[in-house]
Amino acid sequence: MPLEFEKPIEELESKIAELEGFAASSGVDLSDEIRGLRERLARLKSETFANLSRWERVQIARAPGRPTTLDVIAQLMTDFVELSGDRTFGEDAAVVGGLARFEGSTVVVVGHQKGRDTKENIRRNFAMPHPEGYRKAMRLMDMADRFGRPFIAFIDTPGAYPGISAEERGQAWVIAQSIQRMARLRVPAVAVVLGEGGSGGALAIGVGNRVLIMENAWYSVISPESCAAILWRDAREAAKAAEALKLTAPDLLALGVVDRVIPEPDGGAHRNPQAALANLKQALSETLAELGALSPEALLEDRYRRFRGLGQFLEG
Amino acid sequence: MPLEFEKPIEELESKIAELEGFAASSGVDLSDEIRGLRERLARLKSETFANLSRWERVQIARAPGRPTTLDVIAQLMTDFVELSGDRTFGEDAAVVGGLARFEGSTVVVVGHQKGRDTKENIRRNFAMPHPEGYRKAMRLMDMADRFGRPFIAFIDTPGAYPGISAEERGQAWVIAQSIQRMARLRVPAVAVVLGEGGSGGALAIGVGNRVLIMENAWYSVISPESCAAILWRDAREAAKAAEALKLTAPDLLALGVVDRVIPEPDGGAHRNPQAALANLKQALSETLAELGALSPEALLEDRYRRFRGLGQFLEG
Amino acid sequence: MALERLFRRRRAQGEARDIPELWAKCPKCDAQIYKKDLEHNLYVCPKCSHHLRMPASKRIEMLADPGSFEETTRLRPTDPLGFVDTEPYPKRLERYQREAGRPDAIVGGRCTIGGVPSILLVMDYAFAGGSMGSVVGEEITRGIEQAAQEERAVVIVAVSGGARMQEAALSLMQMAKTTLALDRLWARRLPYVSILTDPTTGGVTASFAALADVIFAEPGALIGFAGPRVIKQTIRQELPEGFQRAEFLLKHGMVDQVVDRRRLKAQVAQVLGLLHPARVRL
Amino acid sequence: MALERLFRRRRAQGEARDIPELWAKCPKCDAQIYKKDLEHNLYVCPKCSHHLRMPASKRIEMLADPGSFEETTRLRPTDPLGFVDTEPYPKRLERYQREAGRPDAIVGGRCTIGGVPSILLVMDYAFAGGSMGSVVGEEITRGIEQAAQEERAVVIVAVSGGARMQEAALSLMQMAKTTLALDRLWARRLPYVSILTDPTTGGVTASFAALADVIFAEPGALIGFAGPRVIKQTIRQELPEGFQRAEFLLKHGMVDQVVDRRRLKAQVAQVLGLLHPARVRL
Numbered sequence A, B: 001m002p003l004e005f006e007k008p009i010e011e012l013e014s015k016i017a018e019l020e021g022f023a024a025s026s027g028v029d030l031s032d033e034i035r036g037l038r039e040r041l042a043r044l045k046s047e048t049f050a051n052l053s054r055w056e057r058v059q060i061a062r063a064p065g066r067p068t069t070l071d072v073i074a075q076l077m078t079d080f081v082e083l084s085g086d087r088t089f090g091e092d093a094a095v096v097g098g099l100a101r102f103e104g105s106t107v108v109v110v111g112h113q114k115g116r117d118t119k120e121n122i123r124r125n126f127a128m129p130h131p132e133g134y135r136k137a138m139r140l141m142d143m144a145d146r147f148g149r150p151f152i153a154f155i156d157t158p159g160a161y162p163g164i165s166a167e168e169r170g171q172a173w174v175i176a177q178s179i180q181r182m183a184r185l186r187v188p189a190v191a192v193v194l195g196e197g198g199s200g201g202a203l204a205i206g207v208g209n210r211v212l213i214m215e216n217a218w219y220s221v222i223s224p225e226s227c228a229a230i231l232w233r234d235a236r237e238a239a240k241a242a243e244a245l246k247l248t249a250p251d252l253l254a255l256g257v258v259d260r261v262i263p264e265p266d267g268g269a270h271r272n273p274q275a276a277l278a279n280l281k282q283a284l285s286e287t288l289a290e291l292g293a294l295s296p297e298a299l300l301e302d303r304y305r306r307f308r309g310l311g312q313f314l315e316g
Numbered sequence C, D: 001m002a003l004e005r006l007f008r009r010r011r012a013q014g015e016a017r018d019i020p021e022l023w024a025k026c027p028k029c030d031a032q033i034y035k036k037d038l039e040h041n042l043y044v045c046p047k048c049s050h051h052l053r054m055p056a057s058k059r060i061e062m063l064a065d066p067g068s069f070e071e072t073t074r075l076r077p078t079d080p081l082g083f084v085d086t087e088p089y090p091k092r093l094e095r096y097q098r099e100a101g102r103p104d105a106i107v108g109g110r111c112t113i114g115g116v117p118s119i120l121l122v123m124d125y126a127f128a129g130g131s132m133g134s135v136v137g138e139e140i141t142r143g144i145e146q147a148a149q150e151e152r153a154v155v156i157v158a159v160s161g162g163a164r165m166q167e168a169a170l171s172l173m174q175m176a177k178t179t180l181a182l183d184r185l186w187a188r189r190l191p192y193v194s195i196l197t198d199p200t201t202g203g204v205t206a207s208f209a210a211l212a213d214v215i216f217a218e219p220g221a222l223i224g225f226a227g228p229r230v231i232k233q234t235i236r237q238e239l240p241e242g243f244q245r246a247e248f249l250l251k252h253g254m255v256d257q258v259v260d261r262r263r264l265k266a267q268v269a270q271v272l273g274l275l276h277p278a279r280v281r282l
Ligand SMILES: [Zn+2]
Pocket: C026, C027, C028, C029, C030, C031, C045, C046, C047, C048, C049, C050
């Protein structure tokens, strides 16, 4: 199902396909006309995608078919061994992680995991973790430290689960602990915002030496809908909230919240996952190479300085 | 309520008291007779207590009125601040702990806690911890390390709670983790078996550089009742099991499982808690002074060597 | 603080009503309390011990040793995103500043507590519900760094609706910044005590407030990550009695003690005395 | 191993019953399985995939690369307490040794697993239900220390009713000893994989078996601290279906994967390859 702003493009694409089919079956030469339409399509795409509103980008970030953490691992890594559980309370399918090889070297990976259909989404609680999911992430951080391997976190959550069960088991506590644990990693830590970066639930695995973000991902303190519900008292004002929150990749790069924007193909990663993942691979590879040169102490200090500098205020 | 073997003593004591009362109110001089009876009492006591069977010691270890962890803290320490919770799941009243001063210096203390009456015993689950109790203990170990203060553990449990709730939350895992965490302490660690030392539930906080034991405490891999139920298929054979298990302080000293036996007054600590606690204080004081001279690395190595040497076997 | 704001607003509206200014009503037991008595009782209802919200300045009076407090907070907020909702963020800031009488939702500085050299940081609910933006994050971070440099303990009184929406991702980053700063205390073995008061939710709970060596909560305080309204929307049911209250948190292992405000100073001083490097041996 | 013990006892009683020796019955689906087929299928029922107990020697065959295994375990038990219940401990030991064909409940040594230099330690249920006394604790400890010295990975197959009563407190101390030994692997970043098989309970679960970097469990294996009988006595109710089974442990976050025995070698080799220092970069 196309997103709202994708509809004209999809319609034009299907018209072109129809004409091509007709030309092929009838033998009528329509190559000039088709070429013209293709140019028109290219223009329409670049106009649409060059001027995406923030709210449209949020929709791309949530688009079905957008690569999830497990897709990224499957495509960019080998030898993945999924590890489960927090050794304390439970296994949380909203967070996945384990060991894998990236470009031949062992890394520890973790990420929020959305479902690819409704059934899987229910099982994975729409990638909204409970405390045990974050404790699993912390266990994987321990492992990265233990074996001196880089830690890579993929962020893709609307937020930590806001429910009774999560509060009972210390959602706030575990998010704080996970932030602290990740800050203490003595190995290179990279966080990549894949799709949605919803608040503390995202930041819990976001304390990288470098924070990368896919071009159409969003990352902020609150979702546009919740923000609109509070400030405009109307969740339908989400588009306005998205604008106000400056939650897109270019915004965040300007604010220093992220370090690098990973380009997506026209229309977003869901329209061409392979291309998006190739860009992600390159960015990851370059980032890990850069961080690989730093000692554990330098990595700690680098991470401290990175987050220490964030915020804007006036000296009194 | 006196223990079985205490009854003749208690009866003689009350007879003497009666005579003294009669002598005082009537003016009849019974001082010779009373002196004679007192000598007889002393002989009876020393005969009884010098020849306590292992099973009788187990009963003393469980006697009502025997000092509990909180009694020890209240009597031997000052400025106690009780700390609660495991920051993960719950607060377990079967384990208590916190900060306190011992001889003017800050220490971190933890211990199993029995109730002083049925109501409190139910609240404290008869000192049988759930996983959250051990996680509380581990949090206190973290604190001892964080602040470079000695860690003192008082052992007094029939065992870790054997129930569904405990198994669900990883009783085996948390005991293993607690053993490991305590082994990693970079500060002096002392464990004192106060009363009952039941199996893994006791050992979880028993990985001290030194392990002390009260004269009438027991410490073993299983309680005499459970052992009897398995080996004799009859829990009433507990006395035999107690003999076979060699679970008393002198036995354990001979095996190298404990490093020092803290004397109790005749009849056991419950008959004169002040005297027992004075002995405990001296032992603790000397032990901490000895360990205080060691560096963090030396403490780790000392603990490793201590436990590394335990066990008996033949080279093949 | 709710009461103060109420009175200030009434004055601002020019209503000359003497009686309501002298008396307050306990929101729990409805008792009419003479305002001076309430203040003397540290804003705890003398009838039912309900803990009313306490102004930040009174918190400092209560916790710092008399005469020892020296304010160091001084940053002012700006508008990094050009945030406009129903009104521009700078307008809101002006109103908050007027209402709270300070530049942002925090006040703090050097002091001693029970004789222990400390940095005391107190959040102010009167300013935008104690929300955390760049200024709060930076002041907390500076306070912690200063404590590390000067060998002081850290005491933070939290009260907050969470991270401040109008600074969006920058507010979120304050969670990381303050958390990372806490590690600077470690090497010097300096203690940090967190006091959770009504309400402490969102990004403040989920960062520095939850990471103290010792955590005290005030009786009845609402404490959590998600706010009750959000949770109710999620589960579409009423929340259980006592949910997310201090006592609930104690039961679930998240706080060390629920402490009556009238014992709080003594309790904090005792912990600092036990843990500050200059005091671990007497 | 239950089947083997069964057959051995029958032989000992001199009964010449050929048919039962050639066939085994799946305890789950009651299928009659030709014994050779069962062995070829790694003691997994070909009908219902039930995992039957597997002899320790077969475990080594399954996990070690062919021809690579070199046994190092060699200690013999003694009777440190002079333990007598219905019979003296030395008598029991003799019987166990006869039944299991080894001196105590463990066998292990050097090998490679998927080419990774390893120490493989396998507990033997046929010896006193895999109970841990001084010999098991010492062999595990030596194996771990040896791995640390020789830069080998550690793989332990656990099967145990718990600590051995007849060595009482010394058995208990093996929990600490083995746990402490594991820290020797840390400095050299050597991986440790634990495999929990049916049953793993008591002091073995609550020490080295639970502390691996990666924990695999076999389908349907009973795993826990307290045994089901003890728990039933405590709660005086029936235990829920599936309680303490491998899948229950996975759901409760205690193990990384429940792995079919026929995939186990590959899975272990993959983990070791990812984590052993000589193999983290290819
Ligand atoms: Zn009231």
